[in-house]
Amino acid sequence: MRALLRNVAALAALTLLAGAALAWFADLTEDDVARNRLEAETRILRDLIGAETFAGDHKGRPYGEDLVFCERDVVVLRVAGSGYGGGFRLAVALDLDGTITGVRVLDHVETPGFGDILNAPSAWLDSFTTGDAHAVTGATITSQAVIEAVSRAVDRVRLEEMCPP
Amino acid sequence: MNRFAQAAVARNPAAVQLLGLCPLLAVSNTVANALGLAIASTVVLTGSAVLVSAIRKLVPEDVRLPCFVLVIATFTTLVNLAMEAYAFDLYQRIALFVQIIVTNCMILARIEQVASKEGLGRTLLDALGTSAGFAAAILVLGAAREALTLGFPLAALPPGAFLVAGLLLAGVNVLGARRRRAREGATAARLPRA
Numbered sequence: 479m480r481a482l483l484r485n486v487a488a489l490a491a492l493t494l495l496a497g498a499a500l501a502w503f504a505d506l507t508e509d510d511v512a513r514n515r516l517e518a519e520t521r522i523l524r525d526l527i528g529a530e531t532f533a534g535d536h537k538g539r540p541y542g543e544d545l546v547f548c549e550r551d552v553v554v555l556r557v558a559g560s561g562y563g564g565g566f567r568l569a570v571a572l573d574l575d576g577t578i579t580g581v582r583v584l585d586h587v588e589t590p591g592f593g594d595i596l597n598a599p600s601a602w603l604d605s606f607t608t609g610d611a612h613a614v615t616g617a618t619i620t621s622q623a624v625i626e627a628v629s630r631a632v633d634r635v636r637l638e639e640m641c642p643p
Numbered sequence: 644m645n646r647f648a649q650a651a652v653a654r655n656p657a658a659v660q661l662l663g664l665c666p667l668l669a670v671s672n673t674v675a676n677a678l679g680l681a682i683a684s685t686v687v688l689t690g691s692a693v694l695v696s697a698i699r700k701l702v703p704e705d706v707r708l709p710c711f712v713l714v715i716a717t718f719t720t721l722v723n724l725a726m727e728a729y730a731f732d733l734y735q736r737i738a739l740f741v742q743i744i745v746t747n748c749m750i751l752a753r754i755e756q757v758a759s760k761e762g763l764g765r766t767l768l769d770a771l772g773t774s775a776g777f778a779a780a781i782l783v784l785g786a787a788r789e790a791l792t793l794g795f796p797l798a799a800l801p802p803g804a805f806l807v808a809g810l811l812l813a814g815v816n817v818l819g820a821r822r823r824r825a826r827e828g829a830t831a832a833r834l835p836r837a
Binding site: 479485499503504517591 | 669
């Protein structure tokens with residue numbers, strides 16, 4: 479009984495200490511982590527729709543969580559999905575006819591190597607702009623989840639509501 | 644040979660004990676990635692080993708493994724957060740492999756065999772030596788793969804990791820065998836003739 483109590487007390491004390499250390503450090507790094515993520519997302523969006531169009535702030539009319547940007551002749555939707563390794567987020571750019579002009583992955587946790595089709599520059603991501611995207615051998619779950627998420631984004635576009643002239 | 648050199652060379656975690664091979668193969672495609680993982684592993688191993696050595700008399704024998712794993716996981720998460728905050732480019736390239744440092748048996752082995760039994764000084768030397776040995780192995784592999792990629796693109800891909808690591812290990816074994824033979828020869832020469 480004494481040994482059991484000693485074991486429980488040691489584990490509990492160490493767990494508390496570990497939790498406190500992690501909470502303190504997570505708090506300390508929170509702002510830098512958030513800024514890094516936003517910068518990375520901004521770089522991806524500039525690459526997607528051109529630096530002169532995307533100023534860096536997410537201006538445009540907010541439309542739920544979906545709309546990132548809506549100006550002139552482009553609307554960018556953000557859409558989440560779930561792949562092999564976990565969740566991912568996409569940015570899908572459409573012109574005012576509803577044609578896909580570009581797809582970028584904002585973040586993902588797919589297996590390195592198999593998930594490389596998600597990292598720009600990627601011929602596979604570019605294949606969405608020709609309307610001819612197919613699932614990829616060796617990355618079936620990943621690629622099908624992305625295709626499904628892109629079509630969900632396209633279905634959800636309501637251009638008249640989202641981008642009134 | 645002192646404890647540092649012993650841990651780094653004679654018991655080199657990668658080349659002699661063949662521990663920590665998953666990150667060694669996965670992250671050695673460039674020197675920059677290899678250096679990032681070497682630094683992360685060094686911080687986790689040294690920090691965990693020193694902390695375990697400091698609290699070794701308070702940790703009950705029965706629950707020592709969960710305690711060690713908890714300490715290693717905490718240091719791994721701290722390093723991961725630090726990279727995400729202060730070295731984001733590197734984080735995006737090697738984050739997954741930094742996270743799985745927690746399962747690296749090289750680290751648990753040093754903690755179970757040394758840090759949980761010995762004082763701070765010896766533990767620190769052993770941890771730094773082991774880290775230096777791992778860093779040397781992953782940097783040599785990273786440099787070899789990056790250089791070979793120029794004329795042999797396969798070197799940067801996963802099969803190339805196995806090929807280059809296999810050839811390097813074969814080289815280490817040849818050198819080791821030659822040194823052993825030389826030592827045995829020298830001993831034999833000193834023996835008086837009967």
